[in-house]
Amino acid sequence: MNVTLTVNGEPRTAEGVRVHENLLHLLRARLGLTGAKNACEQGECGSCTVRMDGRAVCACLVPAGQAEGADIRTVEGLAGEDRLSATQACFLRAGAVQCGFCTPGLLMSLGELLDEDPDPGEDVVRERIAGNLCRCTGYQKIVEAARLAASRPPGA
Amino acid sequence: MAHLRPRSWGEALALRAAHPEAVPVSGGTDLMVRMNLAGHRPAALLDLSAVPGLAEWSDRSAWIRVGPAMTYTAMVRDLAEHAPALARASRGVGSPQIRNRGTIGGNLGTASPAGDCHPALLATRATIEVESVRGERLLPAREFYLGPRRSMLAPDELIKGVLIPKATAPQEFAKVGARNAMVIAVGSFALALHADEQRVGTGIGSAAPTPVIAGAAERYLDAELADGDYWEKRRPLPDVVHRRFAELVVTAADPIDDIRSTAAYRRHALGVLAYRALRWCWTDFLKGWR
Ligand SMILES: Cc1cc2nc3c(=O)[nH]c(=O)nc-3n(C[C@H](O)[C@H](O)[C@H](O)COP(=O)(O)OP(=O)(O)OC[C@H]3O[C@@H](n4cnc5c(N)ncnc54)[C@H](O)[C@@H]3O)c2cc1C
Ligand code: FES
Ligand code: FES
Numbered sequence: 001m002n003v004t005l006t007v008n009g010e011p012r013t014a015e016g017v018r019v020h021e022n023l024l025h026l027l028r029a030r031l032g033l034t035g036a037k038n039a040c041e042q043g044e045c046g047s048c049t050v051r052m053d054g055r056a057v058c059a060c061l062v063p064a065g066q067a068e069g070a071d072i073r074t075v076e077g078l079a080g081e082d083r084l085s086a087t088q089a090c091f092l093r094a095g096a097v098q099c100g101f102c103t104p105g106l107l108m109s110l111g112e113l114l115d116e117d118p119d120p121g122e123d124v125v126r127e128r129i130a131g132n133l134c135r136c137t138g139y140q141k142i143v144e145a146a147r148l149a150a151s152r153p154p155g156a
Numbered sequence: 157m158a159h160l161r162p163r164s165w166g167e168a169l170a171l172r173a174a175h176p177e178a179v180p181v182s183g184g185t186d187l188m189v190r191m192n193l194a195g196h197r198p199a200a201l202l203d204l205s206a207v208p209g210l211a212e213w214s215d216r217s218a219w220i221r222v223g224p225a226m227t228y229t230a231m232v233r234d235l236a237e238h239a240p241a242l243a244r245a246s247r248g249v250g251s252p253q254i255r256n257r258g259t260i261g262g263n264l265g266t267a268s269p270a271g272d273c274h275p276a277l278l279a280t281r282a283t284i285e286v287e288s289v290r291g292e293r294l295l296p297a298r299e300f301y302l303g304p305r306r307s308m309l310a311p312d313e314l315i316k317g318v319l320i321p322k323a324t325a326p327q328e329f330a331k332v333g334a335r336n337a338m339v340i341a342v343g344s345f346a347l348a349l350h351a352d353e354q355r356v357g358t359g360i361g362s363a364a365p366t367p368v369i370a371g372a373a374e375r376y377l378d379a380e381l382a383d384g385d386y387w388e389k390r391r392p393l394p395d396v397v398h399r400r401f402a403e404l405v406v407t408a409a410d411p412i413d414d415i416r417s418t419a420a421y422r423r424h425a426l427g428v429l430a431y432r433a434l435r436w437c438w439t440d441f442l443k444g445w446r
Contacts, residue, residue: 019159022188056252112252
């Protein structure tokens with residue numbers, strides 16, 4: 001089947017999609033967007049997190065055909081031409097990126113949170129990233145990055 | 157292999173009848189795990205996500221009606237007032253990503269003994285609406301679960317909605333697992349006080365081949381509350397009643413030893429959950445809940 005969707009604001013069509021394929025495979029293998037990572041394909045690690053019609057979801061658990069007509073946002077859509085997004089910049093400043101495998105998923109999860117609540121407390125941040133595993137940082141720097149992003153002056 | 161995507165409920169029922177090989181999919185959080193890893197390759201998918209209205213809930217005076225595609229995120233947000241046990245259970249499901257996609261209809265479709273909606277639906281005496289081209293049936297939650305991952309749902313039926321009596325007194329849901337997020341419960345328990353009918357309802361998860369009620373515990377507590385006129389007088393409930401209730405809840409369980417827990421620990425945990433649920437509910441009731 002063909003699946004037509006909007007990815008990072010642009011209409012895209014993936015051809016020859018098989019019924020048992022998931023959205024993560026569609027993005028990575030058919031559209032060449034390898035920012036969302038594949039680690040478990042069980043919904044356990046969150047490294048495949050993308051925004052689907054605004055909500056943070058595990059792309060590995062979305063049947064590809066269900067993405068027909070959906071608005072999908074991936075980590076590739078966050079940075080501008082020559083500028084990181086504010087949250088990305090905060091990740092660097094806080095030292096929240098080590099191997100970086102978990103980072104795209106975390107940015108998408110935190111993006112949903114910061115859209116809903118521009119100044120979440122530490123508990124809220126921790127609860128919101130409970131579905132994103134990081135094997136490197138121990139999470140502290142990630143939480144700091146999120147708090148930094150939340151407290152940044154408007155427009156920064 | 158086909159991806160069937162009906163645009164209306166009627167079309168969904170017709171496709172269900174015409175394509176018995178097609179597996180329904182709502183949020184995909186159960187089905188896709190099986191498809192990704194277990195090599196489960198259904199011949200076709202019947203994707204319910206384009207049928208309008210299935211994710212909504214509505215107010216039916218003494219009841220609420222919850223659409224099968226309502227997500228945990230939406231139930232946490234919207235149902236705390238009328239279905240507090242279900243909202244509480246939803247809050248503890250998986251992770252934010254799972255709550256954004258996982259649905260009550262999918263939880264019922266899977267009918268796992270560990271599914272977190274079930275204890276709340278049993279305790280509140282909810283009714284499940286199912287439909288096929290042959291017609292509609294109303295199935296009490298208390299009759300719905302038949303065995304591990306088996307329910308009353310017929311092969312040509314779809315889950316259409318869940319009817320839940322509005323809360324008239326406190327409800328609780330609690331579960332025990334290895335950590336706060338992302339665990340399959342070792343045991344879970346829901347308690348609903350039905351003040352208008354002056355009776356209680358219970359539901360137990362992960363402690364038997366199906367979700368179950370604690371019938372003896374319900375009958376015991378109903379009798380105690382009636383004999384002591386506790387509903388009207390709103391008096392504190394003696395500790396011994398809490399303890400006897402918890403003991404009787406444990407007798408309803410038939411747990412197993414598995415990778416997550418021993419049966420003995422499951423029994424112990426369930427007793428603690430039941431004791432606390434009653435204490436929390438009754439304390440809130442005395443505080444003049446509504
Ligand atoms: C990482 C992870 C963590 C999880 N944690 C929890 C947890 O804490 N608690 C918990 O209870 N569950 C948990 N789950 C399981 C799952 O998220 C829930 O059971 C969820 O409710 C399934 O809903 P869904 O819409 O995604 O189901 P789907 O996968 O879409 O469907 C599940 C089943 O129901 C059937 N079905 C769906 N809708 C209908 C309908 N309208 N009519 C008839 N049949 C239907 C499908 O055919 C399928 O067999 C977890 C899953 C993952 C991957
Ligand atoms: S790859 Fe999707 S959650 Fe791990
Ligand atoms: S930085 Fe390596 S997994 Fe998070």
